[in-house]
Each structure stands twice: as C-alpha cells, then as structure tokens.
Amino acid sequence: MELFSALGFRWDRLAVPAAVPTHSIERVAFRFHRMLPEFVWDASVLEGNPFTFPEVKTLLDGVTIGGRKISDQEQVLNLAESSKHLLALVKTGKFSLGKATFTELHSLVAHNEALEWGHFRGEGKETGYTPDVGLGEQGRYTPLATVAGAPELNRVFASGLQALQSDVQQPFEKAAAFFLFGALQQFFFDGNKRTSRFMMNGILMSAGIDAVSVPAAKAQEFNENMVRFYMEKDATEMMSFLVNCHPDAEQILETNQSSPRQ
Numbered sequence: 001m002e003l004f005s006a007l008g009f010r011w012d013r014l015a016v017p018a019a020v021p022t023h024s025i026e027r028v029a030f031r032f033h034r035m036l037p038e039f040v041w042d043a044s045v046l047e048g049n050p051f052t053f054p055e056v057k058t059l060l061d062g063v064t065i066g067g068r069k070i071s072d073q074e075q076v077l078n079l080a081e082s083s084k085h086l087l088a089l090v091k092t093g094k095f096s097l098g099k100a101t102f103t104e105l106h107s108l109v110a111h112n113e114a115l116e117w118g119h120f121r122g123e124g125k126e127t128g129y130t131p132d133v134g135l136g137e138q139g140r141y142t143p144l145a146t147v148a149g150a151p152e153l154n155r156v157f158a159s160g161l162q163a164l165q166s167d168v169q170q171p172f173e174k175a176a177a178f179f180l181f182g183a184l185q186q187f188f189f190d191g192n193k194r195t196s197r198f199m200m201n202g203i204l205m206s207a208g209i210d211a212v213s214v215p216a217a218k219a220q221e222f223n224e225n226m227v228r229f230y231m232e233k234d235a236t237e238m239m240s241f242l243v244n245c246h247p248d249a250e251q252i253l254e255t256n257q258s259s260p261r262q
Contacts, residue, residue, distance in 0.1 A: 006163035007181050008156070011235035016173045017256040021248045022208040029091050031247075032083075032201070032211050036060070040079045043194060045216035046223075051076055053216075074112060079194070082108040086198050095202040097165070097178065099157060102187070105198045110191030120157070120187045122150035131189050133230060141230040143186035153187055160185070171207035175200040176242045180235045183226070193226075212245050 004010040032039070041056040049072050055065050059073065060080055085108055089095040099120075107118030116124040121131075127148040133141040144152055160181050168174040182196025201211035214222050222241065229238050243249055 003163045003167040006156075006159045007177065008160075008184050009180060009229070009233040009235050011177075011239055013173070015236055016170065016176075016239050017243060017252045018170060019255050020170075020172045020209050020246070020252055023210070025090065025093075025205065025208060028205045028208055028210050029087055032087055032090075032205060035211075035213070036080065036083050036087075039083055039211070039213045040076060042213045042216050043079050043197070044076050045219050046214060047075060047194070049075055071113070078109055078111055078113065082194075082198055086202055090202060090205045093206075095206050097161065097174075097199070097203060099154075099161075101202070102182070102195065102199055105202075106188050106191055106195040109195045109198065110188065114188060114190035116189055117191070120150040120153045121146040121189055122148055122153065126189070129189070131186060133186070135227045135230055138227055138231055143184070153185070156185055157187060171203055171209055172243075172246075173239070175203035175209075175212075176239050177235070178203060179242075180229065180238055184230065184233070210247050212242055214242075214245050218245065 037053070037057045037060055040060065041051070041053045044051055044056065051059070051065070051068065051072060055068070056076055059065055059076055065073065082105055086095070086105065089101065095101060103118050103120070106114075110117040115126055115129065115131075127146060130142065130144075130146045132143070135141055144156065147153075164174055164177060164181070168177060179193075179196045179200040182199065183193045186192050188195065197212075197214075205211055218241075225238050225241050229235060243252060246252060
C-alpha cells in the first residue's frame, strides 16, 4: 500500500476504531488545560525524569524544587510550555498538520536539550551526526542519515504527510499514525516522540477528540511496545495501546466491537 510505503510502517487498519467520541473544541481544550500537570508528568516519566507528580505541580506553580538537576527541571518546564502553546494553537484554530507547526513545537519541547532544535536534522549547523534509538537487548535502531539541508528527510516528511492527508480520514487513526511516523523517522536530533505526541494531540483536539496521555504507570508497556514497533515496523500493537490510553477507551472498544469496520 502506498500509505504504508510513504510512512515506513504498516498496521491492520480494520483494527483501528472507526468511531471515537467527539466534543466541542472548547470542551476538549478545557479538559487538556485541567489535566495539564498530569500530562506533563506522564510525558516526563516516559523520558526517565525523576520529578514526582507533586514536584511537577509545585514547579508549574512557579516554585523551584531543591535537590533536582537543572536539566530535569528544564525538561518539565519545556513540556509545560509546549503544552500551553499547543492548547493556544488549538483554541484559536491555528493548529495545522504541517512542518511549520511540527518544528515550532519542537523548538519548545527540546530547547536546550537536543543538539539543535526547531528544524530538521541537517538544516542547522550539524550535518554529520546521525542519532539512533536504543532498543535494549535488541540493539539500536538507526534512522535516515543526517545530510546537509535534509533533502531526504524533507522528502519523506512531505510524502508521508501527503499520504496521511489523502488516505487516512479518521482523526484518531491519522493522529496515532503521525505520532509513530515522527517517532520512526526521527526528524530531529532528540525529542521526536514527545514532539510527535504533541502533534498527535493537536490533530485529536482540533477534531474534537480528547487528547491522549500515556500514563506513567504504563511507561514500561509503552517502551516495550515501541521497541517491537521499531524492530517490526508494524504499528497495530501501538495503535491498540494508544486506544487503551484514551479517556474514553472503554466506550470506544464497546462501540467498535458492536459495529466493527468493514
């Protein structure tokens, strides 16, 4: 399938829910705002950040935490700033599924953390270093090489985006696929999964669907599933995992079991 070829991975499209509860933009934005400390903490746990949930709440209230590394504190603050910016984009109707929004969010997510931030690998000063992803016992996953000007990364991004826009109409499927697309292709030196999840939630909320956060309690399951995704290039398991992380997971599963995709 051209879609799978463009993205670099496949999945069982019949296994993705066809019906997901939708609400007004105001309603999903309100929930995201109310849940922001939880979203920030969940995301930080996935990165191995030692901040506890009470510490995250305290930091977001403007109070510094003693005994913690500045880099860990900055990562939490970057996640909070990125969350607030995403929320503003959605509420004003300015979120768009494109490179400009993707790189804009990355400039906030990975500020002072990645080797460079706010542009694709190869579009800045560093043109020779290609990062890889550690897969534990399975070794490492190496994406496309970093090349000056990032011609191939830009081609892959444009091709993948075009395929998503034309071949995937259901917002949840499109959002989950974009997250995994960004995680697999590694368009940035660091912060790929975080930035791609923000894009995923931008797609969801712009369609009136509640944002998805991977609970801290499911961090190990998330990491294990992602290792298999990198190894096998099959997103079916990760798609199901993301459905189960959705606040309406039980309703989604019941609805789609009674009316499965044809």
